[in-house]
Amino acid sequence: MEETLKILDFNCKSVLTCGPIFKELENSIDMFLLQEHWLYDCQLSMINEISDHLTGFGKAVDTLDPISATQMPRGYGGTAILWKKYLDSIISPSTIGNERIQGIEVTSDPNLILLSVCLPCKGSYQHLSDFQDYIAQLHEIVSTYKQTHQII
Numbered sequence: 001m002e003e004t005l006k007i008l009d010f011n012c013k014s015v016l017t018c019g020p021i022f023k024e025l026e027n028s029i030d031m032f033l034l035q036e037h038w039l040y041d042c043q044l045s046m047i048n049e050i051s052d053h054l055t056g057f058g059k060a061v062d063t064l065d066p067i068s069a070t071q072m073p074r075g076y077g078g079t080a081i082l083w084k085k086y087l088d089s090i091i092s093p094s095t096i097g098n099e100r101i102q103g104i105e106v107t108s109d110p111n112l113i114l115l116s117v118c119l120p121c122k123g124s125y126q127h128l129s130d131f132q133d134y135i136a137q138l139h140e141i142v143s144t145y146k147q148t149h150q151i152i
Contacts, residue, residue, distance in 0.1 A: 022082075034080040057081060079117065097137055111150070113145045
C-alpha cells in the first residue's frame with residue numbers, strides 16, 4: 001500500500017504565536033517545514049512542546065554561537081522541521097547546512113532529504129556574499145545526496 005506524505009512549508013514568523021494552526025492542521029498534515037520560528041538555541045526544546053502529536057528538530061540564528069538567555073533580543077530567523085510522532089522510526093535529523101538550513105532524512109522508497117530553508121539576506125552589509133554562501137551550501141547538499149535520495 002502506498003501512502004502519501006503531506007507536507008506544509010510554512011514561514012511562521014514566531015512559532016510561539018502561531019500554535020493554533022498546528023492544532024487545526026494536525027489531522028491533515030504529516031510534516032511542517034518551518035522558517036522564522038524566532039526561537040534562540042536555548043529555546044529550541046519548545047518545538048517539541050507545540051503538540052503532543054508532533055516532534056521536531058531545529059536550528060536557531062545563534063546555533064553556531066549561542067546567546068545567553070539573559071542577553072536575548074526579540075527573536076528572528078530559525079528553521080525547523082516538525083513531524084507526526086508515528087513517523088519517528090523513519091526519520092533521522094541531520095546536521096547538514098548551517099543555521100539557515102535544517103534537514104532530515106526519511107527512510108523510504110525512495111529515501112528522502114527534506115530541507116527547511118530560510119534565506120532572507122537583505123539588511124546585512126555583505127548580504128550578496130552571504131546569499132551566495134547559502135546557495136553554495138544548498139548546491140553541495142544536492143550534489144552529495146542526488147544519487148541516493150530524492151530532495152525536497
